[in-house]
Amino acid sequence: MYRWMRCYSNTMNLTDMVYVGSYFYNKMEFLVYNSTVSEYVGYFDVGMQWAKQKNENAAHMEYQRNTSYRLCNINARLHREYRAIVAQPDVKLSLVRSSERNKPAMLMCSAYNFYPKLIRVTWYRDGRRATSDVSATEELADGDWYYQIHSHLEFTPKAGEKISCVVEHASLKEPLEVVWESSMASSERTKVAIGAAGLMLGLLVCSAGLLYYRKKTQEWTAEHIATAPLATDNLPCDLTRL
Template sequence: MVASSLQISSLYTLCLRGLVLVSLLMCSSKTSFGVDGYLLQMIGDCEYSDSSMTDMLYSQRHVFNQQEFLHYDSKIKKYVGNTACGVKNAETWNKDKDMMAQLLGDVDRYCKYNMGLYRGGTTDREIPPSVRVSSIKPFSSQHQTMLICYVIGFYPREIKVTWLRNGAEVMADVSSSELLPDGDWTYQIHSYLELTPQSGDSYTCRVEHSSLAEAIEETWDPAMPESKRNKIIIGTSGIVLGLVISAAGLIYYKKKATGRILVPSD
């Protein structure tokens, strides 16, 4: 599934607790619009299952304060309301012949056209992920530590992220975020591992992706917590800086002493 870039003009009439909000928006693949604490989003997607793109669909999801109230896709060729307010919008928009005619052409106009423009087509494009592991203290857990593996900026979207403890795969206490589109035809995902570090153990985030000749493995060593590691780095930097300043002072003193003429006193 691939999310394309697109631009749609939409006239919203939102109803919530007696509030009527009318806004004219220019929306991209994911646009947020907030007014006085209310958040409005439109998410557009171009979806397909094979490189031929013969089954490509264009869809829209309209979300107000995290609730989807209206949606459209080119398969059903009309807007459908998810809430009472969404039904009202759908009835109005479905009667707009110009809007509906434009939507029917969006599969070719936006989806296929943009895919053809972007780097000569995205179906054969591969971008390797960048991987980073960090640790935090869980807010509420029976474990002392949570590891986060950030896997960022990869394409295509299919990816496998696993945790290893001393080389063996860990299955328990592992969770993951949803696959998140970055808005530039790449994706990111975050994997989480809760644990109580034991002496001698090492933990590795292993990432497998079609763009990689071999898997990326990023290791976290519980023998040195991240806070302690940062303190050591800062302390070492301070020592080095102190030595540099001391050496510069010594050189300056010797130069001044060499140029000084001693005059004997009576």
């Protein structure tokens, strides 16, 4: 024998809360109390006898009428407040395996520090939902009420292709989309930018050095010509008379 108590409501303000308590024996319901009619209804001979006894007990019926508020409304409000405590996920999209020519790469979309547990991570390629080559972990508990999840997409980089990760969670008013801008990882883009800046700096230094060298060469040539002896000083005869 066992008793099953349950609460029903279709509105968030709980004004239509209904309490139902059922009694079972050998998995067969023989007695039920419904707060909408505020009385017991029995099935079979034993159920009808129990219903008659309980309905005639004024003190018990008064206690049972308060069950809807005591058991249902209070716990439902606590549950609603509990569900109102949410934490937005921190989403990061990264390349976890370097891509090689003719070999697929691996993108990982990670969501951290979110609550409650339920979350949805979806991949899109050029606006179309990707269902193949997708794998994901379960929601992993951090041990501090927060959760994390990691979803992977295996793909072959294509020029101009837009790949995005979309996260849906109770804490978000609308789905959060993170776009993978290119097939080059952010760290690699940083290295390329630093390399380009270094190359430009090197060219500027080289140009300045070349200009300085040419200027010094011209000054040395002019000074050398001004101080050099004339070639006619060593002639064996006087050519000025010719």
